[in-house]
Amino acid sequence: MSWVVRPVVSSAIDDDAGSATVFLAFAVAILMALTVAGVQLGSAMIARQQAENAADLGALAGAALIFSGEAAACAKAGATVTRGGASLESCRTDGLDLLIEVSVAAGFLGGRAPAKARAGPVGVTVG
Numbered sequence: 126m127s128w129v130v131r132p133v134v135s136s137a138i139d140d141d142a143g144s145a146t147v148f149l150a151f152a153v154a155i156l157m158a159l160t161v162a163g164v165q166l167g168s169a170m171i172a173r174q175q176a177e178n179a180a181d182l183g184a185l186a187g188a189a190l191i192f193s194g195e196a197a198a199c200a201k202a203g204a205t206v207t208r209g210g211a212s213l214e215s216c217r218t219d220g221l222d223l224l225i226e227v228s229v230a231a232g233f234l235g236g237r238a239p240a241k242a243r244a245g246p247v248g249v250t251v252g
Contacts, residue, residue: 164232164233165232165233165234168231168232168233169231169232169236169238172229172230172231172232172237172238173229173231173238173240175209175210175211175229175238176211176227176228176229176238176239176240177240177242178209179205179206179209179210179211179227179229179240180206180211180225180226180227180240180241180242181242181244182205182206182209183202183203183205183206183209183211183213183225183227183242184202184223184224184225184242184243184244185244186201186202186204186205187199187201187202187205187216187223187225187244188222188223188244188245188246189201191218191221191222191223191245191246192246195216195217195218198216198218198223199213199216199217199223199225202216202223202225203216206225206227210229211227211228211229211240212227212228212229213225213226213227214226214227214228214239219243220245221245221246222243222244222245223243223244223245224241224242224243225241225242225243226239226240226241227239227240227241227242228240
């Protein structure tokens, strides 16, 4: 009679089969989510800067026409803001200052980046 020695194979090793695939799938999903979040944050920061630039330029352009009246100043500000890629949300005068609010589309998930600006003639006082 001959004895054959067979190694005992644990079934615990077989239970882990495919776990690396699941781990890798979760890791890829997390990396993709972080990438999307980073791109969205970057887009929002760029939109905010674009809105601030458009608001500043629009307020300065409109303030140059402040003595022509609010309508002319706001029309000039609106045209300048639109050329800057923003939307004019509001425009009004406060004495000899022109106050405007603009917004720019922020990122691909929607939303708007707002900005405000104020400009007026230098060295001129009311009264």
